[in-house]
Each structure stands twice: as structure tokens, then as C-alpha cells.
Amino acid sequence: xxAKSAKHDQLxxxxxxxxxxxxxxxxxxERGVLGTGLGGPANPLHGFERALxxxxxxxxxxxxxxxxxxxxxxxxxxxxxxxxxxxxxxFDRITQWDHPxxxxxxxxxxxxxxxGAHEGKDGAVIxxxxxxxxxxxxxxxxxxxxxxxxxxxxxGSGAWMGLEAVKAVLESLDGLAEKTALSIVLQEHxxxxxxxxxxxxxxxxxxxxxxxxARFVLAEAERGDEVAIRIVQxxxxxxxxxxxxLLANQPPRLAMIGGLAEPLQxxxxxxxxxxxxxxxxxxxxGAIYFAQHxxxxxxxxLA
Amino acid sequence: xxAKSAKHDQLxxxxxxxxxxxxxxxxxxERGVLGTGLGGPANPLHGFERALxxxxxxxxxxxxxxxxxxxxxxxxxxxxxxxxxxxxxxFDRITQWDHPxxxxxxxxxxxxxxxGAHEGKDGAVIxxxxxxxxxxxxxxxxxxxxxxxxxxxxxGSGAWMGLEAVKAVLESLDGLAEKTALSIVLQEHxxxxxxxxxxxxxxxxxxxxxxxxARFVLAEAERGDEVAIRIVQxxxxxxxxxxxxLLANQPPRLAMIGGLAEPLQxxxxxxxxxxxxxxxxxxxxGAIYFAQHxxxxxxxxLA
Numbered sequence: 320x321x322a323k324s325a326k327h328d329q330l331x332x333x334x335x336x337x338x339x340x341x342x343x344x345x346x347x348x349e350r351g352v353l354g355t356g357l358g359g360p361a362n363p364l365h366g367f368e369r370a371l372x373x374x375x376x377x378x379x380x381x382x383x384x385x386x387x388x389x390x391x392x393x394x395x396x397x398x399x400x401x402x403x404x405x406x407x408x409x410f411d412r413i414t415q416w417d418h419p420x421x422x423x424x425x426x427x428x429x430x431x432x433x434x435g436a437h438e439g440k441d442g443a444v445i446x447x448x449x450x451x452x453x454x455x456x457x458x459x460x461x462x463x464x465x466x467x468x469x470x471x472x473x474x475g476s477g478a479w480m481g482l483e484a485v486k487a488v489l490e491s492l493d494g495l496a497e498k499t500a501l502s503i504v505l506q507e508h509x510x511x512x513x514x515x516x517x518x519x520x521x522x523x524x525x526x527x528x529x530x531x532x533a534r535f536v537l538a539e540a541e542r543g544d545e546v547a548i549r550i551v552q553x554x555x556x557x558x559x560x561x562x563x564x565l566l567a568n569q570p571p572r573l574a575m576i577g578g579l580a581e582p583l584q585x586x587x588x589x590x591x592x593x594x595x596x597x598x599x600x601x602x603x604x605g606a607i608y609f610a611q612h613x614x615x616x617x618x619x620x621l622a
Numbered sequence: 623x624x625a626k627s628a629k630h631d632q633l634x635x636x637x638x639x640x641x642x643x644x645x646x647x648x649x650x651x652e653r654g655v656l657g658t659g660l661g662g663p664a665n666p667l668h669g670f671e672r673a674l675x676x677x678x679x680x681x682x683x684x685x686x687x688x689x690x691x692x693x694x695x696x697x698x699x700x701x702x703x704x705x706x707x708x709x710x711x712x713f714d715r716i717t718q719w720d721h722p723x724x725x726x727x728x729x730x731x732x733x734x735x736x737x738g739a740h741e742g743k744d745g746a747v748i749x750x751x752x753x754x755x756x757x758x759x760x761x762x763x764x765x766x767x768x769x770x771x772x773x774x775x776x777x778g779s780g781a782w783m784g785l786e787a788v789k790a791v792l793e794s795l796d797g798l799a800e801k802t803a804l805s806i807v808l809q810e811h812x813x814x815x816x817x818x819x820x821x822x823x824x825x826x827x828x829x830x831x832x833x834x835x836a837r838f839v840l841a842e843a844e845r846g847d848e849v850a851i852r853i854v855q856x857x858x859x860x861x862x863x864x865x866x867x868l869l870a871n872q873p874p875r876l877a878m879i880g881g882l883a884e885p886l887q888x889x890x891x892x893x894x895x896x897x898x899x900x901x902x903x904x905x906x907x908g909a910i911y912f913a914q915h916x917x918x919x920x921x922x923x924l925a
Contacts, residue, residue, distance in 0.1 A: 364825075406822060462795045467821035470773040471788045485774045491765045495863045518770035519709060522667075560798045 329614075332381065332420070333606035334374055334399040336361030337428055338449060340464060341370075343377035344603040345385040345395070354387075355603075356380025356382065363413060371494035374399065392566075396612025400421060400431025400602055405463070416506045424613040429454040429463065430601060436598035436607025440610070443570035444598070445562060447454070448577030449530040451476035451563045455570045459603030462568055462596055463486035465559050469526035475561075477579055480536045481551045487514040489514045489545075497620060501539045501547045537582045553585035562591040574598040632917075633694070635684065635723070636909035637677055637702040639664025640731055641752060642830060645672075646905040648688040648698070652913075657690070658906075659683025666716060667706035674719060677702065691923055695722045701913025702726060703734025703905055705917035710764070727916040731905060732757040732766065738908025739877035739901035742915070746873035747901070749864060751880030752833040754779035756864045759872045767864050772829035778857035778864075780882055783839045784832030786853045788824055792817045794849075804842045804850045811838065840885045858889035865894040877901040 328349060335342045340362035345353045353558045358377030360492050363370040378397075383391060397420040404410040404509060405427050413425055433444040442456035443462075450473040453467030469478045488505045490496035492514035509517045521528065539547035573594045575584070600608075631652060638645045643908035646663035648656045661680030666673040667761075681700075683694060700723040708730050716728055736747040736757045753776040755769030772781045775885040791808045793799035796815035812820045824831065842850035869876060876897045878887070887895050 352726060369639050405818060463818075464798070467698075467792045467817060472792050472821060472822055474789075474793075482774060486777075489770045489775050490860075491778075494867055495767070495860070514770060515708060515766075518775060521774055522771050557793075557798070561796075564797055 330395050331607045331610050332378060332395045332397045333603040334377065334397060335428060335431060335602035335606055336370060336374060336399060336401040338362040338365060338402055339609045341377045342374040343381040345381045346607045354381045354385030356384060358391055362402040362411045364406065367412065375493055388593055393421055395420050397423045398606035400423050400428040402428045405514055419422060423545050424610045426609055427483055430548065430567050431605035432576060432602040434608050435600040435602045436576065437448045437572050438599045439608040442574065443565040445558060445575045446577045447575065447579040447583055448477055449476060449478050449526050450556065453565050455565045455568050456578045457568045457570050462565065464564060474557040477530030477533035478526035480554055483531030484518065487546050489518060497546065499546045500542065500544045501536065504535050504539060529605040533579065551586050558583060559588035559591050568595065572596050632911050633698050634910045635681060635698045635700045636906040637663040637680065638731060638734060638909055639673060639677060639702060639704040641668065641705055643905045644676040644680045647910065648684045649910045657684045658688060658863040665847040666712050667709065669713065692816060697902045698723050698725055699913050699917055700726045700853035701909035702728050703909045705730040705731045708902035718738035719812040720777040729912055734912055735879060737911050738903040739879065740875050741902045742911040744873055745877065748878045749880045750779055750860060750878065750886055752779060752781050752829055752860060752880040754861065756868050758868045760871045760873050765868065765916030767867060777860040780833030780836035781829035783853055783857055786891045787835050787839045788820065790849050792821060792825030800849065802849045803838065803845065803847045807838050807842060812879045828874040836882065854889050858886055861886060862894045871898065875899050
């Protein structure tokens with residue numbers, strides 16, 4: 320009896336670590352969500368120690384929120400979906416981390432996002448935020464598309480849109496391309512009419528700085544600006560191709576998440592937008608399902 | 623008499639400092655070129671101290687080549703054209719440098735390239751190497767186009783071409799775009815058939831790493847590869863627009879310099895390629911003309 324009740328009271332923590340923030344949720348199979356916490360950037364590719372700190376901060380905040388004592392961290396089964404760990408080297412480094420959890424089950428943030436979106440069932444997910452990528456799980460087989468990083472990949476993402484907009488305004492200020500409303504809006508944003516002034520402000524900026532410009536592109540496309548429409552259509556065209564490719568794997572559901580998922584919908588191939596369904600659970604819940612599933616497999620193997 | 627002979631024997635050093643190397647040439651009006659030296663990267667935007675070191679190394683090598691004693695550096699009138707000093711902040715920092723020359727006359731590398739290309743006379747120049755930009759001087763009025771840096775500008779440059787090729791191969795490996803000879807050549811170059819493998823090798827690489835891929839694009843375009851042709855045509859289209867814009871200022875000559883100047887010629891608008899003439903002197907000689915001109919003006923003002 321004691322063993323069974325202890326098992327029923329198993330505490331899980333789901334961690335979703337991305338380039339700008341880290342979310343943690345504490346969950347018990349009996350009592351549901353007990354608490355949540357938010358930490359800073361947790362992409363180990365862009366700062367390994369920083370990522371571990373963000374994971375621990377979000378963990379501690381979630382534990383406090385759940386009314387747990389900090390030493391109970393040793394009782395938590397952790398599921399973590401982290402950006403960057405598709406690189407085998409980073410996956411191994413995190414695996415070697417002397418973490419405080421009872422056990423740590425690690426996978427990519429894309430994988431846990433997909434598990435969450437479909438509540439652990441098969442499905443496909445497209446993420447369009449600062450970056451862009453696609454993922455599907457069908458009958459245990461996963462497929463990973465895009466997500467090749469700024470500026471060589473991530474087409475249709477916020478950073479890509481911002482970069483295309485900056486390119487367009489620089490050419491227009493040099494008199495080498497048409498000057499439209501988008502160019503004027505960006506000149507106001509940068510408070511300069513000089514191409515070099517804009518180039519200087521954006522030189523060496525990370526993808527997140529370009530992604531902040533995406534809202535101007537989307538707004539001007541709504542208002543009928545030709546250049547903005549061309550950019551949004553090109554980005555949405557890529558996302559539609561990505562979606563078709565994922566649907567070829569026959570996932571029962573397709574979800575889109577990330578800051579650009581909603582504004583991009585109307586620009587997608589109608590066949591695709593008709594297929595898009597809501598994500599049922601957030602990625603951190605996907606990380607909990609992942610840990611539960613891995614733990615059950617492990618216990619099955621031991622039994 | 624002594625003053626006049628001293629003036630005739632004035633020693634100049636012309637310095638051309640770019641992102642990958644720094645060239646110096648020592649020149650006397652009476653005896654012509656006395657020696658040359660080559661140093662490392664000298665773009666103060668990408669490393670201020672490094673740029674000053676490269677300038678001094680190329681100077682010392684040129685002095686040794688010219689058979690001068692190192693303490694004679696104080697006798698040299700220096701003209702320097704440096705990348706990055708179009709940014710007022712960097713221009714000021716270099717101006718405040720406690721340099722060893724008798725005098726230092728500073729301008730951009732584009733300006734000295736243009737002066738050199740036309741032996742100090744009016745003209746326009748387009749540089750297509752790792753980056754791309756255009757410059758003209760007509761009746762004392764200068765015009766500066768492009769050169770906004772990787773990846774938001776520098777269209778038609780080697781880095782831009784390489785980036786477009788990487789984008790194309792990544793999309794083709796995801797099955798989202800046609801797979802052509804260019805894709806196969808790049809897979810061989812990166813020794814992987816995996817999109818993530820290529821993305822990983824290029825992640826965070828500087829523009830020079832992308833520029834190294836331009837030769838594959840140009841070679842495959844020559845062989846008729848559709849994707850490579852589309853990239854080269856788009857880049858050459860931009861360079862042609864840049865050239866038309868410079869020619870609108872009525873420069874008597876137009877020169878193209880940089881590693882891509884020759885291979886790009888045949889892809890340009892025929893009106894433009896018909897106008898392209900050789901650069902008469904290299905940028906470091908342009909820097910010498912610049913120093914001579916500035917010195918003459920100064921002496922004219924003093925007289």
C-alpha cells in the first residue's frame with residue numbers, strides 16, 4: 320500500500336527552455352498542477368551555465384508557488400524540453416549535469432511542444448515565433464523540419480520577417496527599390512532617414528531584435544503595402560510547404576504555436592489553415608507527459 | 623633650397639585597411655614606390671586594437687621593404703582608408719589615436735579605392751568581394767551606396783551568395799525545394815547529407831565563411847544549375863541597379879574591384895558591363911593621393 324500511494328503521489332516538473340525564457344510547472348497525477356515558475360533564457364547553445372541557472376530559477380519559483388520545501392527538489396521527476404539539444408554535443412553535456420532532481424528526462428523543446436499540443440497523442444506542430452520549425456510524431460516516428468537558425472533558416476519567422484524588412488528599407492533609402500509605407504514606418508521606428516543610420520542600429524543584433532520588427536511588416540501587409548505583402552506571402556508560403564510536408568506523415572492533428580501563429584494564419588494556403596487546430600496543452604505539460612512516459616517505460620523494463 | 627629639396631623628398635605611406643587584411647605602400651614623389659607591407663584585419667568596427675596593430679605591422683613591413691629605419695616612421699605622411707570609419711564614432715576614435723606618423727589623413731577604404739581606381743580623378747567604383755558597395759566622386763561630391771553589412775545588406779557579394787546557397791541547400795534537404803547540382807556540391811563540401819549538420823557548421827560563422835561558398839555558386843551557375851543561376855542573377859541585378867544609380871551622377875569612369883568583380887561581369891546588365899573600365903591604381907595608392915591632396919590643401923591654407 321505504501322509503495323502504491325507513494326507512486327500515486329509522484330511529483331513531476333515539466334521544463335520548457337527556450338531562447339528567451341524558461342517555464343516550469345509542477346504536477347502530481349493526483350492533484351494536477353501545483354505551481355509554475357518563470358526563468359530567463361535557457362538555450363544551452365547560447366550560454367550553457369546561463370541555461371542551467373534559468374532551469375534552476377524557474378524550478379525554485381515553481382516549487383515555492385506549489386508550497387514545496389526546496390529540499391524536495393530531490394523528489395521531483397523532471398521532464399525537460401530544451402532548445403539546442405538536437406545537437407548531440409549539447410544533449411550529452413546536459414545529460415552529464417549533476418542535477419538535483421530524482422531523475423531528469425531530456426529532449427528537445429520541439430518534441431515536448433508537440434507532445435503537449437496533442438496531449439501526448441500523435442500529431443504535428445509548427446512553431447513560428449522568433450524562429451520557425453516543424454515537428455511531427457506519428458506511430459513513434461518523429462520528423463523535424465526547418466529550425467536551422469537565423470539568418471540561414473527560420474524562414475517565415477519573426478526574425479526572418481524583420482530582416483527582410485530591414486533589407487527592403489535599406490534598398491529603398493539607397494534609391495535602388497521602391498519606397499513604400501513600410502519603409503516610412505521603419506524610418507520612424509529607427510528615428511533616422513539614413514540607410515547607414517539604420518544599418519548601424521541593427522549591426523550585430525541578435526535574431527530577437529529583428530523579430531521585434533515583424534509586427535510592422537504584418538501591420539503594413541494588412542494595410543495593403545506591396546513590399547510588406549510580398550514578404551509575408553513569401554514567409555507564409557514557406558510555412559505552408561512545411562505544413563504540407565508534415566501532413567504527408569499523416570498526423571491526426573496539426574497545431575501552430577508561437578507569437579506569429581495567429582497573425583500568419585490568414586496568409587497560409589487555405590488547405591493548411593483549415594487543418595490547424597489549437598494546441599491542447601503548453602510545452603511544459605508536454606515535458607511532464609514525456610517524463611511520465613519515460614518513467615513508465617523504465618518501470619516496465621524493471622518489472 | 624633645403625626646404626624645397628626636403629619637400630621633394632617627402633615620404634608617404636598609403637594604408638588600405640579592410641576586414642581581412644591591411645596593405646601599406648611607401649612612396650616618394652621623386653622615386654615612386656619604395657616598399658610594400660601586408661598585415662592582418664584592420665576594420666576597427668570588428669576589433670579596434672587589432673586594427674591599429676595591423677596598421678602598424680603593415681607599416682613596419684613596408685618600411686623594412688623600403689630599406690627605411692623604423693624611427694623614420696615619424697617622417698611619413700600617412701593616408702589611410704579604413705573600413706568602418708564611415709561610422710563617426712570610429713572615425714573620431716582613430717583620429718584620437720596617438721599614431722607615430724608625421725601626419726595621418728583618414729578616410730574610408732571606399733573613398734581611397736575610388737581615388738586609386740581613377741588616379742585621383744573623378745569616377746565611380748563598385749566593390750564586390752566579401753561585401754558589396756558603391757562609391758562615386760564627381761566635382762568634389764561623393765555618393766555612397768550599399769555596404770550595409772552582412773546579412774542585412776551587401777547583396778550580390780560573396781557572403782550574400784554563400785548565404786543564399788546555404789538557405790537553398792537547407793530547404794532542399796528538408797524536401798521543401800528542388801534538389802539541384804548546387805545542393806549536391808554543397809553536401810560534398812560540408813561532408814554531410816543532413817540539413818542540421820550543415821546548419822551546425824555554419825551557425826555563428828562570420829561573413830567571410832559564407833563568402834568562401836560563393837565560388838560553388840558561380841561555378842554551378844556557369845554549368846547551368848537553375849538555383850545557382852537564380853542566385854547569381856539576383857545578386858548581379860542588384861549590382862547593376864547600384865551601377866545605374868552611380869552613373870546617374872555622371873562619373874567619367876566606372877571601375878569594379880574585389881574578388882567577385884571579374885566573375886560577376888558577364889551577369890551584369892550589358893549597358894553596365896560595357897561601361898566597366900579597369901582600376902588604374904590599387905586602394906593603397908589612392909590613400910597616398912588622398913594624403914598628398916590633403917597635405918597640399920593644408921599647405922595652401924598655411925601659405
